[in-house]
Amino acid sequence: MRIPGPEHQEDGGSSAVAAAGGLHQYPVRLHETYGPVVRFQLPGAGEAVSVADPVLLEATAHLDKRPEQLFAFLDPLCEAGNLQVLPAEEHTPWRRLLLSVLAGRPAHERHFARFTELAHDLADHWAARAGGEPVELQQELTVLSLRMICGFALGGADAGTDTARVVAAFEDVLTEHLGRLYQVPRADPRSAERAGEALAYLRATVDRVVAAHRSDGRTDRSDLIGALVEAGESPARIRDTVMVTLLAAHHTTGVAVSWTLHLLGRHPGAADRVAAELDRVLGGRTAPDYGDLRRLTYLDRVLKESMRLFPPGPYGAREATEDLVLGPYGIPAGTTVFYPFWAVHLNPGYWPDPERFDPERFTPREVAKRPRLAYIPFGIGPRACEGAALATVEAQLVLAVLLKRLRFRPAPGHEVTPVERFVLWARDGIRMTVRPRDPSRAGGAPAT
Numbered sequence: 001m002r003i004p005g006p007e008h009q010e011d012g013g014s015s016a017v018a019a020a021g022g023l024h025q026y027p028v029r030l031h032e033t034y035g036p037v038v039r040f041q042l043p044g045a046g047e048a049v050s051v052a053d054p055v056l057l058e059a060t061a062h063l064d065k066r067p068e069q070l071f072a073f074l075d076p077l078c079e080a081g082n083l084q085v086l087p088a089e090e091h092t093p094w095r096r097l098l099l100s101v102l103a104g105r106p107a108h109e110r111h112f113a114r115f116t117e118l119a120h121d122l123a124d125h126w127a128a129r130a131g132g133e134p135v136e137l138q139q140e141l142t143v144l145s146l147r148m149i150c151g152f153a154l155g156g157a158d159a160g161t162d163t164a165r166v167v168a169a170f171e172d173v174l175t176e177h178l179g180r181l182y183q184v185p186r187a188d189p190r191s192a193e194r195a196g197e198a199l200a201y202l203r204a205t206v207d208r209v210v211a212a213h214r215s216d217g218r219t220d221r222s223d224l225i226g227a228l229v230e231a232g233e234s235p236a237r238i239r240d241t242v243m244v245t246l247l248a249a250h251h252t253t254g255v256a257v258s259w260t261l262h263l264l265g266r267h268p269g270a271a272d273r274v275a276a277e278l279d280r281v282l283g284g285r286t287a288p289d290y291g292d293l294r295r296l297t298y299l300d301r302v303l304k305e306s307m308r309l310f311p312p313g314p315y316g317a318r319e320a321t322e323d324l325v326l327g328p329y330g331i332p333a334g335t336t337v338f339y340p341f342w343a344v345h346l347n348p349g350y351w352p353d354p355e356r357f358d359p360e361r362f363t364p365r366e367v368a369k370r371p372r373l374a375y376i377p378f379g380i381g382p383r384a385c386e387g388a389a390l391a392t393v394e395a396q397l398v399l400a401v402l403l404k405r406l407r408f409r410p411a412p413g414h415e416v417t418p419v420e421r422f423v424l425w426a427r428d429g430i431r432m433t434v435r436p437r438d439p440s441r442a443g444g445a446p447a448t
Contacts, residue, residue: 005039013041022420027340142254169198301359
């Protein structure tokens with residue numbers, strides 16, 4: 001049976017993606033029109049098959065190959081081979097090494113105090129601005145999360161790093177190379193030159209901190225560089241790994257926290273309930289201990305529901321290495337399988353009234369009713385995000401610190417529109433007013 005989909009376009013699908021508002025929105029519309037499996041033209045990768053049903057996704061969950069052309073925009077960040085498309089025999093040990101650092105509780109606990117200090121610094125900064133001009137969440141939270149991952153990845157060798165400049169440099173590089181992938185006309189004739197300068201700055205920054213780390217003679221496996229040095233990785237692979245880790249981690253956490261605060265600002269009842277839970281669990285303390293995070297069950301539900309509605313990375317892709325069967329459809333080997341995370345998360349067959357914000361979807365009872373791949377904010381299978389556990393810890397901590405002290409409300413007249421910019425970004429920012437929270441006036445029943 002032929003897979004349904006739109007008519008072939010001579011431009012490779014670029015105009016259809018642009019007309020839909022981006023590659024985050026386009027698959028949602030395709031699946032609304034054509035059903036759970038759709039054939040479409042994916043710019044940069046030819047024809048692809050998009051799968052929005054979590055049960056059918058199971059047949060693809062073992063795939064361990066990414067389509068190289070779709071991730072070619074990351075080639076400039078890597079010198080020892082694009083880490084996003086390493087062959088399985090190289091990727092598996094590299095992934096195992098990253099997981100030993102990024103997913104390990106000992107490493108999380110080692111860095112937790114520093115994470116807390118950085119979160120307090122931002123809370124102090126915003127508290128001082130309470131009642132004044134609205135704050136722009138995305139930029140400041142992205143800088144915060146980059147500072148966190150710098151300390152984690154670089155083992156404290158990041159002193160003196162201009163994190164705001166690093167964030168801006170990543171944006172310049174990604175904007176230029178994603179624009180090439182999607183054939184976006186350049187608005188700035190210096191964009192290519194600026195991207196080259198930004199890439200040179202990023203490499204020099206990583207080289208400096210790697211050199212500082214090596215000069216200390218440390219090979220502590222609870223930081224990323226230490227683990228890579230101890231594993232005997234080449235200097236080029238170490239630098240590539242640090243570059244890609246900084247890129248992925250600073251986007252994921254900052255974006256996830258931004259969208260969560262946006263949603264809580266629009267749903268004050270949920271914000272009251274988070275505040276009540278924080279008061280109950282933390283008492284007079286202004287931040288959780290590492291062990292407190294598992295007791296913040298309602299905050300965890302809120303974060304998960306936020307990443308369902310606004311997954312930081314809105315899509316992924318694999319290449320079928322053998323023929324697959326997806327329901328009534330056959331997928332030949334070599335096909336690009338597209339994972340439309342946002343469309344999966346909005347599938348009404350598994351998420352009733354899917355665009356409604358409802359953290360109760362993530363109670364244990366409700367979770368047990370759904371297929372495991374109905375919620376996939378960090379991807380699936382052997383190429384899923386290695387930093388998922390770390391990003392979750394960071395996001396929970398930052399939210400707890402901010403929401404224990406502050407209340408956020410949407411800035412009057414400011415429209416928040418999601419766009420695709422490597423991650424699910426807000427086109428004109430997420431601007432919110434901030435005021436101190438009075439715990440004695442927090443509404444809502446304590447969360448259970």
